[in-house]
Amino acid sequence: MKGIMFQGTGSDVGKSVIVTGICRILARKNKRVAPFKSQNMSNNSYVTIDGKEIGRAQGVQAEAAHTQANVYMNPILLKPRSSMDSEVVLFGEVYTTFSGRNYRELFYEKGIRAIQQALTELENNYDYVVIEGAGSPVEINLNDRELVNMKVAELADVPVILIADIERGGVFASVIGTIQLLSEEQRKRVKGIIINKFRGDISLFTDGVSWLEEYTGIKVVGVIPYYDHISIEGEDSLSIQNNLIKRGGREENDIDIAVIALPYVSNYTDLEPLTEEKDVYLRFVKDKRDFGKPDAVIIPGTKSTFHDLTFLKETGLDIVLSQYVQAGGTIIGLCGGYQMLGEKLIDEAGTDTGIIGQTIEGLKIAPLKTHFNEKKITIRSKGKLVSSHWQCKEEIVGFEIHLGSTVSTDKRIEPFLEIEERTEGICINNGQVIGTYFHHVFHNDEWRTAWLNQLRVKKGLQQGKVLKLQEVRDLAYDRLADHVEMYLDLDYVIDLIESWKRENE
The missing domain is CATH 3.40.50.880 (Class I glutamine amidotransferase (GATase) domain)
Known part of the structure; x- marks a missing residue:
């Protein structure tokens, strides 16, 4: 499989947004691109053209990639029903409801088979697969039966780029801590680091880039400034109010x-x-x-x-x-x-x-x-x-x-x-x-x-004119892609996708 996986040092570091941008960038280069997330936890779902249910983020990413969303892009969707139980949607259809413990104990092997099937389908129909992880890949208490981070990178046999959010602070510790907690084999897959949501003068972070590369031996492939104009759909309600409330506050009329x-x-x-x-x-x-x-x-x-x-x-x-x-x-x-x-x-x-x-x-x-x-x-x-x-x-x-x-x-x-x-x-x-x-x-x-x-x-008040939403959305994908491409070493990323299989056979 020709693909790449984006994992994060934690939740809400910008994985979904960056994957969306990468999907549009590669699609503009005339590549048949499929987004993929093995397991999504969200009540914000998307219905495919054949009436199946997947995570909303993968529907959006498919739209950015100029392709039709399908269940193989998100084979497992968990929809929380309470603080303890989630409905399991498998290949777009309700499978059952599990508690967190029962899901880990009873569903793991079935989940692995579903992920393998989905990856095979995507590999057969697309040039590139852009894979999104979830949370952190070093949740030690969960890693023996995880279905969404390094296990997926192993099943797909793709390199990994690690995304860290500098806005929340502690970016050096989060990057180094994540890498240190990976096994030796897992660390070999990490071929890039992205520092996301940077505010201010990027030149002031030059020493930070040098230190990270020297300490980890891993290339920093991009320092991406905070993007304030995201008008594409998010994955879940973690930042719902920030996403939806009008920027600049309420005006009189x-x-x-x-x-x-x-x-x-x-x-x-x-x-x-x-x-x-x-x-x-x-x-x-x-x-x-x-x-x-x-x-x-x-x-x-x-x-x-x-x-x-x-x-x-x-x-x-x-x-x-x-x-x-x-x-x-x-x-x-x-x-x-x-x-x-x-x-x-x-x-x-x-x-x-x-x-x-x-x-x-x-x-x-x-x-x-x-x-x-x-x-x-x-x-x-x-x-x-x-x-x-x-x-x-x-x-x-x-x-x-x-x-x-x-x-x-x-x-x-x-x-x-x-x-x-x-x-x-x-x-x-x-x-x-x-x-x-x-x-x-x-x-x-x-x-x-x-x-x-x-x-x-x-x-x-005066009546308003019709706003063409699809034109707005399409422009938003292009603007996001422009933003990511400007600050990302795209040639390195594409070469990594193309050369990984050849160099690791």
Whole structure:
């Protein structure tokens, strides 16, 4: 296999972003590039064209590489359901739910086989595979059965570049400590170091580069300045608020949108198109005292609807939301947020709570009833808006990932979408209340603009023009690639990919 792996000295050092940039750089050189991450832990998932579920980061990286995402790019996806248990998605389909201990003890051999199968598929169909690790490769208590760092580099037989985040401090200790804790065989794979998120005058780090290279015998292949304009989707919610809140703060005429900060939020990338709108300010609310007077409220998706609905009730946000709607406020519920809008939720199969038949009262904002089923729906969909209020010609394109089945208990309520022979969602009072299972509804430029214009008019502002999101995203990939390429010894990296097999046979 011709490939390279990027590992980190810890979590959130910038692995996903750098891999995204490398994918675009190599794609611009007319290489068929596949991103790969053996095991992802994230509730921020992506649905492939064949209706399978993988980590969102690999979907984004595939887009940057000008290729279609598939399950081999992320064969194992762990979706946390609580602090102890995670749903295991294997090759895009739900396999089972494990505790952390049971996952290590019972799944390891199956995981190894899945990774080997995925790597073989990618090797047969792409020129280069760009592999991303997770966390640190020297988690000593976990390394005997790890599935995501040096074991993957060994299975793929690729060199490794180690990424360190200088912004968090202690960069020399983190690099040296990581290398020292690797076994001798593992150290032989580390052929480069990247110092990421540098602020200030890079020339002041020249001595640091020299010291690292002399001490470790490993080339520093790049010192990459902090990149302040990342408008591509992140992997998980570790830095969700930093990623989504408008830089520069709120301005007087901004559209103020309150996002309910659910403990088990999923697919927060549903919201990212709103951050590209210059007059939109997103803020996260987890306490009723911070609710204020928003122009609109979004209840996002969740991996545990019952748990997060209980959170709303315990914090008093349920009452605040009900009063807000009664006063004419605009609210939209996405997936789990849609389910919460209703009158009652029934866990018939025990798939949300683990208790068959468990019930809970919803927010009672809309006449809905939700039943949780055994089999998850994961599908890409498109439909037409039912209400003529929006005056949008384009179809609404998105994807669905949900266990629940939601129906209106009032037949007079207008659905949101018409999809072939079925209807989907609700649209009350010309969009004052919307509920939908459609993820990425805000990625539809014409409808997003119409929804925001409704808020602008209500606020006494001028209507905005349609922003072409795909053009913005594509430009963002190119800008990121330009930034990484400017500070990276790309010739060294490509030569490393090309020569590794030859020199290690």
